[in-house]
Amino acid sequence: MGLLDKLSGWLGLRKKEVNILCLGLDNSGKTTIINQLKPANTQAQEIVPTIGFNIEKFKSSSLSFTVFDMSGQSRYRNLWEHYYKESQAIIFVIDSGDKLRMVVAKEELDTLLSHQDIRSRRMPVLFFANKTDLQDAMSSVKVSQLLCLENIKDKPWHICASNAIKGEGLQEGVDWLQGRLSFIYGGLFAYTYTLI
Amino acid sequence: MIKKFDKKDEESGSGSNPFQHLEKSAVLQEARIFNETPINPRRCLHILTKIIYLLNQGEHFGTTEATEAFFAMTRLFQSNDQTLRRMCYLTIKEMANISEDVIIVTSSLTKDMTGKEDVYRGPAIRALCRITDTTMLQAIERYMKQAIVDKVPSVSSSALVSSLHMVKMSYDVVKRWVNEAQEAASSDNIMVQYHALGLLYHLRKNDRLAVSKMLNKFTKSGLKSPFAYCMLIRIASKLLEETEGGHDSPLFDFIESCLRNKNEMVVYEAASAIVHMPNCTARELAPAVSVLQLFCSSPKAALRYAAVRTLNKVAMKHPSAVTACNLDLENLITDSNRSIATLAITTLLKTGSESSVDRLMKQISSFVSEISDEFKVVVVQAISALCQKYPRKHSVMMNFLSNMLRDDGGFEYKRAIVDCIISIIEENPESKETGLAHLCEFIEDCEHTVLATKILHLLGKEGPRTPSPSKYIRFIFNRVVLESEAVRAAAVSALAKFGAQNDDLLPSVLVLMQRCMMDSDDEVRDRATFYMNVLQQKQKALNAAYIFNGLSVSIPGLEKSLHQYTLEPSEKPFDMKTVPLATTPITEQKTEIAPVATSKLPEKLAPSRQDIYQEQLASIPEFQGLGPLFKSSEPVQLTEAETEYVVRCIKHTFTRHMVFQFDCTNTLNDQLLQKVVVQMEPSEAYEVLHYIPAPSLPYSQPGSCYSLVRLPDDDPTAVSCTFSCTMKYLVRDCDPNTGEPDDDGYDDEYVLEDLEVTVADHIQKVLKPNFSAAWEEVGDDFEKEETFALASVRTLDEAVGNIISFLGMQPCERSDKVPENKNSHVLFLAGVFRGGNDVLVRARLALGDGVTMQVTVRSGDETAVDVILASVG
């Protein structure tokens, strides 16, 4: 690595890399969301249920995201925890039309938040209340009530209504995430700025 | 394994293998950097290499640590470094069976397999198929079908080969890919075509008709790939053998035509197939042999090697065809490739005359130290064959062997020599003492426990019967002083046999035993104490039962019975007769030398076939309370080859019952059979108690149904019976492609061949290494004797063979071999009768006008004696 590269890294010109976990029940739209966020030329045409996980990359204006898009089927959910330690943020996707399984989603969320590798960390959690285009979809407010999101005190969180098929609402979420992550790493950035 | 590497490295001055001192725990510690971002591909690659190296060295990874390393590795999928990714595929394959939840990488692999990067696609398919089970296979089925017909050869080949592996596990799913495989079979790529043919064959191999159609099609249309041709030849010759097709069959013509193929590999394959065929005439053999002959003088070493190796293998079967090549073989004796030279010499040894033996042996001694162990074993095998052919040469051979025994060499080699010496001893009584002396010398410095114990066992068996038994005692006792526990224990057992058989040695053996009782090892002490106590009784019967002949029960069976006994405490002493017998009789030290490749030592006591049956039957509620399984017969075919249904029967004998297990296969792909039973009509007072149906028999998937029969109580000597058998079932027609059955079915039946129960089904073979001791032990309380004339039998050999197979008993003291040019012979047979009593038979045979036979039977139970005499008469 040349000096210039190093310098540009300090200056934030080279994008900071972050690891994100994308979680949520099966069929909630995780893979569809991540696919939308990828550069247009690398997007998959066809989305199938994930078995295990997929790793995808995309960039926002200042960060470079590496996303572990996990499978949401019940028999694979116990595998999520293998990836908790090394993640800096979580995207949790909910199917707003699936009233029946909202309790399941809540249960998984509670288990996640009380896990020893997550519990004590101030990592940002972004919720997508997805599939808002569905006729009987619940509002994001309703979803956050059902999930009791107001009880999350020790982590910054945010909920966005989204339609992953059209890509609506996704950018808002990513912007928030970028903001939170830059805030957390902000100390470092601030330091480099003072050097200039 | 690891040891071996270390040794080599020390010799070559060390430093050659950078991985030689790897510590598993340190490597796993390093593997934590997989979790770091950004990923450093070069370092990660190095660590994965270490992990795979350790796995390949046989290092044991616990499930937890393996799983942890595996999941850390999965994070490496975020790197796009090609080498690293391919290393991940390798790691996945290596760890597929030791880590948990390996399916976590399914989607990632699916993505690579369908992605744009061709270098990823093939390996991703192979890795994916390693971690996929039947349930998951459905999810990737679509991709597999596409991959099979992919235009990139490496992708198509990978998919085909992986499918082939999965046929074993998910036949039904893979079967649906036949059309894709067909398409791949017409590929221009020689590997793809070969792999496609392989898959097609494996999907059809249980259906002879389909195989023969396939052969027909490809032999007509022709193939591009020489590999595929070779495979076709193999399939064709297998089918020829199975169908016992004559050599006028089109299949033979096809193989024969391949002798004129322009590719040498195909020509060789065809020649090899022909010379290996049973009952080939000289005329059919000739073109194949002349091809091999031509190869013998080829400038290509591989061809010379292939040709001479094949000639070597068939030398005993077709000596005259092989002697036709003698001149060419002589030229190869001095071939610079030692493997070729060895094979040439040993072939000549097999076919040559007695007079050429000395010359050839001299030639071979000149370079025997230069060839690898594997070929030394070939030499030993040739010597062994030669000794059988020219018994008079045994002293030359014995000399040669004892020199070889002193040279360096690995286990397989040493074992081959020891086996060969033992077989010479057994064939030629006059060579016994020399042979034993060589072996005694060998165990003075022998690093192979297995061989040392084997030789000690032989010394114990043969030593006491030689003119001067005392000279072996020193060699045996040296072992007690110098060797490892296993060898010491074997030495103690050998000593005991001398004490039991030679009264004048007994006092000194007792003194030595006394010293062994102070050994540091439990097993050695236990044996010594046990033998000491038995020997002190000075009773022939005790010696016979506990020192010469030992236990004949199945060890896993004994363990189970004892466990059961401890669970249900009872006043009654434990009864050995309730323990199932060991089935594969511990054969006497055999003459044959097993081919090197197959002769792996079993790591631990594997359950025998009968132990497995015992488990299976015990799990069926109707068969509870039948007691221990006494004997399971070899399968008896009840249908002719190539019929709609294939049925074979295994007869399981219990103390008072028999269970008939019918293994049925339905070879009609348009039928599903249900509720299948085999109805049995006995000719005697046998009573059928229960039928247990096979619930369903889909096409080509074997299933079993059972019948439970009670043996006649009132006449215990009525042991033989004929059953007429009819298979009854409900047929549901079904679509041959999908296997989907119609809603209704109809009853139908199918007549099977008669099933015989004979005296052999009631007797289990047991080997008594010392027959006369056993004979004394059983005593003459129920001895009976009768004389029979076997009018239709012409030779003693034939008589002996007939009696053994009729009674199903174990020949002892090698009495199944009739010495040449004798007109009388004594046959000793041992067995256990249903219920647990030993039965011994001594048959004196005399050749006159036909064969006269005087049979003496002894047993602890009169019924057994009567049964034998009744069934012989």
Ligand SMILES: Nc1nc2c(ncn2[C@@H]2O[C@H](COP(=O)(O)OP(=O)(O)OP(=O)(O)O)[C@@H](O)[C@H]2O)c(=O)[nH]1
């Ligand atoms: N109507 C509607 N359908 C959506 C939306 N997002 C995703 N889907 C559909 O929902 C289905 C499931 O989407 P996936 O992205 O595979 O869901 P997932 O969460 O990754 O599921 P798993 O991988 O099984 O855990 C697909 O058929 C998508 O087309 C949305 O916003 N609106």
Ligand SMILES: [Mg+2]
């Ligand atoms: Mg998904």
